[in-house]
Amino acid sequence: MENQQEPPEGRFRTRRVVLASVAGCAVLGGALVLLPSGRPAGPAPPSPGAVAMAAVTAGEPAALPDLAELIDEREKRLRARPRDARSWAVLGAAYVEQGRRLADPAYYPRAEKALRTSLKVRPERNTRALAGLAALATARRDFPAARRWGEAALTLEPRRWTTYPLLIDAYTGLGEHAAAKRTLDRLTALRSGPAVLARAAAVYRDRGWREDAAASLADAAAGARTPPERAAYLERAGQLAWERGDLQDALRHFQEAVRLDPDQWAAQAGQGRALAALGRTTEALNAYRVALTKQPCPRYALELGELYESLGMPEAARAQYGLLRERVRAAAAGGADEELVLGQFESDHGDPREAVRLLRAEWHRQPGTEVADALGWALHRAGEPQKALRFAARATEAERGGGVRSAVYMYHRGMIERELDRYGAARRHLAEALRINPYFSPLHAPAARTALEALGEPPDDELPEMDGE
Known part of the structure; x- marks a missing residue:
């Protein structure tokens, strides 16, 4: 078993603000305000835009109304000061977060324009814009670009801690789990x-x-x-x-x-x-x-469609699958990559050969663990179980897949092994899928139980099978 790293303890810094007061007065916005009680007033609460800006620049989640306020405030500021590189970068980062939260890829071209304008205005040492482009690439599921922009930002400012999470996402999406862990170690040493x-x-x-x-x-x-x-x-x-x-x-x-x-x-x-x-x-x-009404994410449409299928409601399921295709097209128009979820859909509900085509291209571009699992399953559904097992093994083995414990990945591997008459391995991985999460899918969890029951108990003289590609 791997040595487990203790999670870093949170050490929260408290900033102390020293307020200068004049007997019975407070300074607010440059004006002296006389208080009836003779006591100085406390600081005015920050505006929603300021709250969102603090969150966005620190890589933290922000409320959607506050994000909208920040975007409106930065747009107005830039109309008056179009050469404010910092405001362009902040606006771009806010667009990225708004697009991500709303699952609306129409924000991503706006984000790219704002961030590239920031770089044009300030081409040298513009770490904020480079990090914004890394965040944009991650939101678009373009992990090679996210790594490129993130590493460029880190080269300029190695101690800027907010760049490290962006690189961790990029390395994970590329299946570079050791690099992700090293980057986390550097992050926790800084912050x-x-x-x-x-x-x-x-x-x-x-x-x-x-x-x-x-x-x-x-x-x-x-x-x-x-x-x-x-x-x-x-x-x-x-x-x-x-x-x-x-x-x-x-x-x-x-x-x-x-x-x-x-x-x-x-x-x-x-x-x-x-x-x-x-x-x-x-x-x-x-x-x-x-x-789905508020955040029309293709993955939610796939999940809801499969729930309808499990309930014997094929027409309702087809409506969700239509929404999935529509959202994938909208994502592509915004420069975002939803080929993974489209390939997963095609494997089980469309054209498995098309799924293989989509997922092979995705694998060559960014060979992450989730893509390995999806491609293996697509190959299985397309009638190529030997090739499928190579990718299913990669997704489920700690050495190459990172070690994530996924019921879906184990189910896929077990079903592929059953197809190859590797019954011992199939029993083991199907049972493991149901141990990890007996409810992992309204469609596939029952299929896993049925397959496991059909395999029955192993015979007394069965030799253990060697796992491998």
């Missing part, structure tokens, strides 16, 4: 606090260290400074609980996230996932519909 703990949790999860990941997220949520930030960490904690099959814990985290931030649509979709597994079908369908 502590909720945002760092949340980033560490993602790396721990990808390495299969789920207990460390859960502890880090709990600490991150406890130390979050704003409701949207805490809601984002609770949503991730809910997803982690879902992945280990703890439905009640997952639902509790998702519900609290939505309570804290009604615009936390990922948590709304998470509620749909958990409620469906709990048999609360009507509530699950409503939760998914609400999430």
Whole structure:
């Protein structure tokens, strides 16, 4: 078993503000204000735009209304001062976050224009714009570009801690798990606090260290400074609980996230996932519909379509699959890559050969673990189980796949092995899928149970099979 790294402890810095006062007066906006009580007034609360700017520049989640305020404020400022490179970079970063939160790729071309304008105005040592372009590339699922921009930003300012999470995302998307872990180590040496703990949790999860990941997220949520930030960490904690099959814990985290931030649509979709597994079908369908109305993410459409299929509602499922295709096209128009989810859809509900074509191209461009699993499954569905097993093994082996414990990946590998008459390995991996999360899919979890029952108990004289490609 791998040595588990203790999650970094959060050390939160408190900034002390010294307020100068004149007997019975306070200085506000450059004016002296006389108070009836003779006591100095406290500092004025920050504007929503200032709150969002602090969050965006620190790589933290911001409330959607605050983001809209920040975007409006920066746009007005730039009309008056078009050569303000910093404001262009801030505007670009805000567009990226708004597009990500709304699943609206129309924001991404605006973000790119703003960030490239910032670089044009200030071509030298513009770390903020380079980091913004790395964040934009990550939002578009262009991990090679994210790595390129992130490394350029880090070369300019190696101690700028907010660049490190962007590089961790890029390395993870490229399947470079050792590089992601090294980058996390450098990050935790520079900085502590909720945002760092949340980033560490993602790396721990990808390495299969789920207990460390859960502890880090709990600490991150406890130390979050704003409701949207805490809601984002609770949503991730809910997803982690879902992945280990703890439905009640997952639902509790998702519900609290939505309570804290009604615009936390990922948590709304998470509620749909958990409620469906709990048999609360009507509530699950409503939760998914609400999430898709506000954040029309292709993956949510795929999940809802498969839930409809499991309920014997093919027409409703087809409507969701149509929405998925529409959102993939919209993403492409905004320069975003949703080929992975489209390939996953084609494998099970469309044309497996088309899925292989899409996912092979994705693999050659950015060979991450999720792409390896999807390509292996597409090859299996297209009737090429020998080739499929190579990729399924890569996704599930700690050495190359990073070590993530995924019920979906184990299910795919087990079904491919069954097709190849590797019954011992198939039993082992199908059973492992159901141990990790017995509810991992309304369509495929029942299929896993059926396949495992059909395989039956291993014969007494069965020799263990060697795993391999």
